[in-house]
Amino acid sequence: xxxxxxAFLMVMVWSAPQVxxxxxxxxxxxxxxEQPKVPxxxxxxxxxxxxxxxxxxxxxxxxxxxxxxxxxxIKQTARQYDIDPIHMLGAIIGEHTYNVDAYxxxxxxxxxxxxxxxxxxxxxxxxxxxxxxxVRPEFSTCAQFSDSYRLWSCREDVWESVFRGNKVxxxxxxxxxxxxxxxxxxxxxxxxxxxxxxxxxxxxxSDMVARRSGYPKLDPADANDxxxxxxxxxxxxxxxxxxxxxxxxxxxxxxxxxxSRNPGITAxxxxxxxxxxxxxxxxxxNRSGDFSWPEENYYGxxxxxxxxxxxxxx
Numbered sequence: 001x002x003x004x005x006x007a008f009l010m011v012m013v014w015s016a017p018q019v020x021x022x023x024x025x026x027x028x029x030x031x032x033x034e035q036p037k038v039p040x041x042x043x044x045x046x047x048x049x050x051x052x053x054x055x056x057x058x059x060x061x062x063x064x065x066x067x068x069x070x071x072x073x074i075k076q077t078a079r080q081y082d083i084d085p086i087h088m089l090g091a092i093i094g095e096h097t098y099n100v101d102a103y104x105x106x107x108x109x110x111x112x113x114x115x116x117x118x119x120x121x122x123x124x125x126x127x128x129x130x131x132x133x134x135v136r137p138e139f140s141t142c143a144q145f146s147d148s149y150r151l152w153s154c155r156e157d158v159w160e161s162v163f164r165g166n167k168v169x170x171x172x173x174x175x176x177x178x179x180x181x182x183x184x185x186x187x188x189x190x191x192x193x194x195x196x197x198x199x200x201x202x203x204x205x206s207d208m209v210a211r212r213s214g215y216p217k218l219d220p221a222d223a224n225d226x227x228x229x230x231x232x233x234x235x236x237x238x239x240x241x242x243x244x245x246x247x248x249x250x251x252x253x254x255x256x257x258x259x260s261r262n263p264g265i266t267a268x269x270x271x272x273x274x275x276x277x278x279x280x281x282x283x284x285x286n287r288s289g290d291f292s293w294p295e296e297n298y299y300g301x302x303x304x305x306x307x308x309x310x311x312x313x314x
Contacts, residue, residue, distance in 0.1 A: 022256060023252065023256050023257065023258050024256060024257050024258065025257075025258045025261060026257055026258060026259045026261065026262045026265060026293055026294060027262070027293070028261055028262055028304075029262075029264075029304055030264060030296055030300075030301050030304045030305065031293060031295045031296065032295065032296065032301060035298055035301045035302065035305070036296075036297050036298040036301060037298060038053070038098065038298045039298075042098045042099065045099075046098075053097055053098065056096060056097045056098075057093065057096075057097045057302070057306070059096070060092065060093055060096035060097060061093065061306075061309070061310075061313070064089065064092070064093075064313050065313055070233075071313060071314065073233075073234065073237055074088050074089065074237060075314065077213075077237040077238055077240075077241045078241060080212045080213060080238070080241065081208075081212055081238075081241040081242060081244070081245040082245065083241060083244055083245055083248065083260070084260065084263075085314055086263045086307070086310060086311060086314065087244045087260075087263050087266045087267070088237065088240055088241060088244065089263075089310050089313060089314070090263040090264070090266065090267035090270075090300070090303035090310065091195065091240055091243075091244065091266075091267055091270040091271075092194060092195065092240075093267075093302070093303060093306070093310065094267045094270070094271055094299040094300070094302065094303055095195070095196040095271075096196075097299075097302060098271075098298070098299055098302075099196055121223050121224070121227075122223050123182055123183050123199065123220055123221075123223045123226075124182060125173070125174075125181050125182055126171070128171075129221070130182045130183070130220045130221075131220055131221045133182065134155055138158055138162050138163070138168075139154075139155055139158050141154065141158070142154035142155050142158065147207050148203060148204055148205070148206040148207040148208075148217070148218075149204045149205065149207065149208065149246060152200065152203050152204040153204060153276060155178070156178045156179075156200070159178040159181075160178070164176070164177075164178075178200060179198050179199070179200035179201075182200075183198060183199040183200045183203075184198065184199070194233045194236045194237065194240075195230070195236040195237065195239060195240035195243075197230040197236060197239050197240065197243070198230075199223070199226045199227065199230065201239065201243060201273070202218055202226055202229055202230045202239050203218055203220055203226065204246075205239050205242035205243055205246065206218040208242040208245065208246065209235075209238045209239055209242050212238070212241075212242070213235075213238040215229065215235055215238060240270075243270060244266050244269075244270060246275060247259070247266055247269040247270065247275035248260050248266065250275040250276045250278075250279045251275065251279045251282075251294070253279075254276060254279035254280050254283055255279040255280070255282045255283040255286070255294075256283070257279075257282070257293075257294065259294060262296075262304070263300075263303050263304065263307060263310075264296040264300035264301060264303045264304030264307075265294050265295075265296055265300060266300075267296070267299055267300040267303040268294075268295075268296045268297045268299060268300030269300075271297060271299040271300065272297065278294075282294060
């Protein structure tokens with residue numbers, strides 16, 4: 001029931017006019033004196049690779065420092081999305097420190113992307129493709145949204161409130177995230193490319209990327225094309241920037257907070273997702289009189305802690 005109410009509130013927030021006056025600017029730096037605990041899965045993955053977080057951080061930092069072409073692309077993309085490029089560096093650093101190992105050079109990302117180009121796969125669950133699934137009557141409330149971000153966010157909310165862990169029309173659906181069940185045909189939790197973007201995130205940002213970068217809109221019926229977009233380093237940067245831009249806009253429009261000056265917060269949101277819901281929850285707490293700033297997680301904490309070093313890369 002709480003999920004249904006939250007989904008309804010998000011519809012109301014998105015439909016209401018946004019007021020920008022009196023916005024609170026989130027202070028720079030970390031709110032936590034010490035780094036929040038790193039999840040066990042990240043610790044185990046790093047140990048399995050016989051490396052450490054410090055070594056992984058240094059590897060991705062050195063890759064960025066040695067690749068002036070990549071830095072130039074990051075800056076160019078950041079300008080297209082009206083964000084400081086430090087936010088993009090923070091996301092890349094966080095992903096490659098805690099989630100994946102960096103390749104030794106950018107060209108390896110292009111090679112990896114090309115390796116998937118000939119594969120054929122689909123987005124779906126059992127015998128039902130995602131395109132068939134989202135025309136079920138339970139998703140009718142989402143028809144009011146034409147923007148890809150709001151449309152797919154609404155569909156994700158419906159999944160959470162109606163289908164996740166439940167049996168609907170005789171079909172038992174897993175108690176797992178929408179993106180893991182329908183959008184990751186290789187294995188759950190898999191993300192790709194320089195920005196480590198999952199397919200659902202790419203679909204959400206498709207309209208913004210089309211407007212600002214000029215790339216064709218993504219079609220969920222063409223899984224191959226979605227994977228090509230998120231694995232190609234150049235295109236991946238656009239989806240990364242769009243995700244960060246959207247998080248900044250969500251906190252501005254929903255919570256009346258400017259998070260654009262705190263890369264640790266944008267990195268945290270890049271890591272955990274659902275920026276609109278999190279902004280709505282923060283706004284509700286602050287309206288109740290219990291004012292608080294958004295806080296960084298372990299991933300964002302590292303970005304703020306290393307901020308001076310990261311800025312030197314630009």
